Amino acid sequence: MQPDRVIRALSALAQEHRLAAFRLLVQAGEQGVAAGLLAEKLEVPPSSMSFHLAQLANAGLVTQRRESRSIIYSADYAAMNGLMGYLTENCCGGMSCSEDAACLPTEQRKSA
Amino acid sequence: MQPDRVIRALSALAQEHRLAAFRLLVQAGEQGVAAGLLAEKLEVPPSSMSFHLAQLANAGLVTQRRESRSIIYSADYAAMNGLMGYLTENCCGGMSCSEDAACLPTEQRKSA
DNA sequence: TCCATATTTCGAGATTTATCGAATCGTTGG
DNA sequence: CCAACGATTCGATAAATCTCGAAATATGGA
Numbered sequence: 001m002q003p004d005r006v007i008r009a010l011s012a013l014a015q016e017h018r019l020a021a022f023r024l025l026v027q028a029g030e031q032g033v034a035a036g037l038l039a040e041k042l043e044v045p046p047s048s049m050s051f052h053l054a055q056l057a058n059a060g061l062v063t064q065r066r067e068s069r070s071i072i073y074s075a076d077y078a079a080m081n082g083l084m085g086y087l088t089e090n091c092c093g094g095m096s097c098s099e100d101a102a103c104l105p106t107e108q109r110k111s112a
Numbered sequence: 113m114q115p116d117r118v119i120r121a122l123s124a125l126a127q128e129h130r131l132a133a134f135r136l137l138v139q140a141g142e143q144g145v146a147a148g149l150l151a152e153k154l155e156v157p158p159s160s161m162s163f164h165l166a167q168l169a170n171a172g173l174v175t176q177r178r179e180s181r182s183i184i185y186s187a188d189y190a191a192m193n194g195l196m197g198y199l200t201e202n203c204c205g206g207m208s209c210s211e212d213a214a215c216l217p218t219e220q221r222k223s224a
Numbered sequence: 225t226c227c228a229t230a231t232t233t234c235g236a237g238a239t240t241t242a243t244c245g246a247a248t249c250g251t252t253g254g
Numbered sequence: 255c256c257a258a259c260g261a262t263t264c265g266a267t268a269a270a271t272c273t274c275g276a277a278a279t280a281t282g283g284a
Contacts, residue, residue: 162232
C-alpha cells in the first residue's frame with residue numbers, strides 16, 4: 001500500500017461518524033448497509049452521511065452498489081488488510097500478524 | 113482504548129509529515145530521535161516539526177524527554193498496540209493477531 | 225555573565241474539513 | 255406520466271488544520 005493511500009485511509013477513519021459507520025459496515029459484512037440506514041443509526045443528516053461515505057469510498061475502504069432505490073455500502077476488507085499491513089510493517093517495527101489473522105466480516109469470525 | 117483516543121491517534125497519523133516522523137521513531141526504538149534531527153530529515157522547519165510532534169504527543173503516540181539541549185522523542189509502542197488492537201477488534205471483524213505480534217522497535221524485530 | 229544551540233510558543237494567513245438545508249438526480253409503483 | 259422515495263450534489267458557513275517566520279524559553283559552554 002502506497003503512503004498516499006495510507007494517509008487517505010487514516011484520514012477517512014479519523015473522524016467520529018466515519019469510524020462509527022465503518023464499524024457498522026464491518027459488522028454487517030458482505031451484505032452491507034444502505035446509506036439511509038447508516039444516517040439513521042448514526043443520527044446524522046443524509047447529506048452529511050453522504051459526504052462521509054464519499055470520503056470512505058475515496059479512501060478505498062468501502063464499496064457501493066445500487067439495489068433498487070438504495071445504495072448499499074460495504075466494507076472493503078482487502079483495503080483494511082492493506083492498511084493494517086502497512087501499519088504493522090512500518091509503524092510497529094515489522095511484527096506482522098499471523099497469516100490467518102486477516103480482516104473478515106464479524107459474522108465469519110468464529111468460522112474462520 | 114476508548115474511541116476518543118482512537119480518533120486522536122488516527123488523526124495524528126493521518127498526515128504526511130507525522131506519519132513519516134512516527135515511522136522514523138519506530139525504527140529508532142527506545143533510543144529515540146531529537147526534534148531537530150527529525151525536522152532535518154523530513155525537511156520541515158523546526159516550528160512546523162514542533163507542531164506535528166505536539167500532535168503525536170497529544171495522541172499519546174510518542175513520549176518526550178529532555179537530554180541536555182535536545183528533546184528526544186520516542187514512539188510509544190503500547191499506544192500503537194492499543195490502536196492496532198482497537199482496529200483489529202472493531203474494524204477487522206475481531207480477528208486478532210497472535211499474542212507475540214505486539215508492536216516493537218524495529219531493531220528488536222528479529223530477536224523477538 | 226554572555227553567547228550559541230535546541231526547541232517551543234505565538235501570531236497571522238492559507239488551506240482543508242465538517243455541517244446541513246435546499247435543490248437535483250435515479251428508481252419504483254400507481 | 256407523475257408522485258414518492260432514497261441518495262447525492264450544491265452552496266454557504268463555521269471550524270479546524272497546516273505552515274512558518276519571529277519571538278520567547280531552556281540549556282550548556284566560554
